[in-house]
Amino acid sequence: MRYLGPRLVTLLAVVAVIGLLPWLTRTDPALTILHARYADRPPTPAVLDAIRAETGLDGGPLRVLVDWAGGLLRGDLGESWVSGQPVGPDVTSALGVSLTLMGVSLAVALVLALALASPTLRRGARRELTTTRAGAGAAVLAALPEFLLAAVLATVLAVQLGWFPALGWGRAEQLVLPALAMGIPAGALLGRLLDDALPAALAEPWARAATAGGIPPRRIAAHALRRTLPTLLPQLGLIVVGLTGGAVAVETLYAVPGLGGTALAAALAQDLPVLQACVLLLLLLGLAAGLAARLGSLALLGPARSDRALPALTHPSLPVRRPVTVAAITLAALLAAAVVWGLLRDPLSVDAAARLAAPSAAHPLGTDSLGRDILARLGHGAARTVLTALAVGAVTLLLGLIVGALGAGALTETANALPAVLAGLVVAAIAGPGPLGAAVAVAAVAWAPLAAHTSALYAQEKAAPHLAAAVVLGAGRAHLLRRHLLPGVVPPVVRHAVLRVPAIALALASLGFLGLGTQPPAPEWGRMLSENMPYAERAPWAVLAPAAALAALGALAVLTSAAVRGRSHR
Incomplete structure (x- = not known):
């Protein structure tokens, strides 16, 4: 209770x-x-x-x-303001579609996670404990937002190659691309977590004893998987919550009649009864997933949850390899060069004679449907997005420090379970689509990880021996706060906040992709992606250029985080 x-x-x-x-x-x-x-x-x-x-x-x-x-x-969700029809039947039908899509996406995620962790499982407990990672590719996939992967899959596999239908719902082949777009990032994240936990489980005494006793490796691997589940199930719950947010963009892009697409259409049309029902169901779906994951973890632990008979999995963190740092610096330099080059060009100049022109000397990345230079729009869009992300990052840092110090755990967990897209839908319904609304929506949920980090560091510093010694020596509250608590809490949280700026930029881009952020004609990467999707067959560069920029941003976030973490362990 x-x-x-x-x-x-x-x-x-x-x-x-x-x-x-x-x-x-x-x-x-x-x-x-x-x-x-x-x-x-x-x-x-x-x-x-x-x-x-x-x-x-x-x-x-x-x-x-x-x-x-x-x-x-009473089970009455009201009547639509637009159609005047009851909301319940349409939303219930959309819920069934979303549950089907999320179920298949989760199956894709689990298969991919097991595939990424299979080398560790095959290695078993026969070798000394080493750091085995799912790889930089999996890390980048885990950092990519669903809307970006959905756009790339639709452009390449549906439009260019014609292997799958790009739109619609009802046939098995129409489920493939949406499920891949939602399942691949989730599976890459789960695979990395599993690959981090398995080596520690396989190095425990029971695994070594089982190996020495001749127990088949498959049985040892099965027990190792079960050993890691209590720590992974809460993360799986958060992954399912992420699927509810990703469903909004994916369903919209592929014209899937689910809760996500229905909620976005209702937000843009100001059909609040439909939006209320969709957001409520998506929220309850995410919270139910988190609660089920927690209950499953407790059930797996059994008596160990009360007497702490099950030790925590520990895995030594080794310094990151030098190529990761070099790759991060190189990618940052290339991205910065492209942005500066684009800033020197006019993003709003329209050349009707050069509509959807292929890359050339005059237009290095081609033009869009209005004849505007894509490189120029990328450069100016990056400046807009990065400045907004920095401002949102500063606000979330302040909120995270305050809420974390106050110890509002329930509020933090609830905000952490809300995807930025759902917050964006609610903010758009209140204030209308726009850059300010998108920034408020991202800030409304992005502070939660920083608050959790602050709370943990604050509790750790309060229990530190040097603080007790200072109290004995007669130090006052102001001195304790200024000399002991803040120096131990603020610097790590600030570093954490800086590392989250690229993720905030991707969240802002996702809202722009949905039409809830920056409005035309102002350039913004997510908006550029959605504006050029109808022309993917004729001008794929118009889609792939902003997609590549967003992918580079996600990769930069992963590589920078790994490089900073590696330096901290030296």
Whole structure:
């Protein structure tokens, strides 16, 4: 109950925000309904008052929340503002589609994770413990957002090669590309985690004794997998939560009629009853996955969870190899050179005669559908995205330090379980699409890892012997905070925040891809990707150029993190 109580309160607060969306939005809900249903009727006060009375919006926010919550208890999700039809049947059908897609994506992730960890399993406990990694390729795949992989797969495998259909739902072959787009990053992440945990499990005394006793390697591998599950299941829950956020972009791109695509369409159309239902179901789906993972971990631990009979898996971290640092510096230099080159060109100049022109001396990366230079838009889009990511990173650092010091664990875990896309949908419904809304949405959830890091360091520093010695010597609270607590907590969290800036930039790009971030004609990498997708067959460079830039950003985040971590172990 101590675990569920605070988290239930936090969930109810999020549900209340969803229920109050009609009152939180900056536009008049009655005006939205009028434009959706009766486009030819003038927005007179009498007409708007009649719509408010018909929909219950005239009773104030408390009545709106109570009516919405009462409808939920009866299984009534309300009526669409656009179509006037009940929300329940359409959302229930979309939920079935999303569950099918997520189930197949999770199966792809598990197969890929086992494939990445298979070399370690085959090696078994017959050798000394060494650091075995799934590889830089898996690390980069794990860092790529689903919308980017979905765009590349659609461009190459569907449009250029014609192996799979690019759009639609209902046939088995239409499930392949969406499942791969969602499952590959999740499987790469899970594979890296599994490959990190298995060597430590196989080096424990029981594994060495089993090997010496002649037990078949397959049985040892099976027990090693079971040994790692208690620590991996919580991460698997977070991966499933990530699938709920990735489903929004993937379903939209492939025209899959699931909850994600339905929620995005409702947010852009200001159809708040449909958006409320979709976001609530996606949120409950993610929280249910996290709770199931926790319960599964406790069930696997059994009595060990109370008497701590099961030791934690430990794996010595070795210094990173020099090529990783060199690769990070080289990639950063290339990306910076391309950005500077693009900044010297005009991103808004339109040349109708050069529409969708192939790369040439005049346009090194080609042009888009309006004849605008892609290199110029990449450069200016990078400047916009990076500056926004730095600002969001500063805000999340401040929030993470404050919340982590206060020890709000339930709030931190709930925010950590919310994908930035879901926050973006809610913010877009309130403030409308735009760069500020996208920044607020990312900041609303990106502080959680920093808060968890701060909380752990804060508890560690409070228990340190030097702090107790300072108290005995008569040090006051201000001195303890300035001389002992802050120096031990702030520098590591700041380094963590800096490493998360590329991830924040990718999150902003994902919202731009969905149309919830920077609006045209301003250049932004995610927006460039979505704008040029309809022309992927005729001008694949228009899609692959921003895709390559985003992939380079993800790879740079992974390599930089590995290089910094390696230096810290020297």
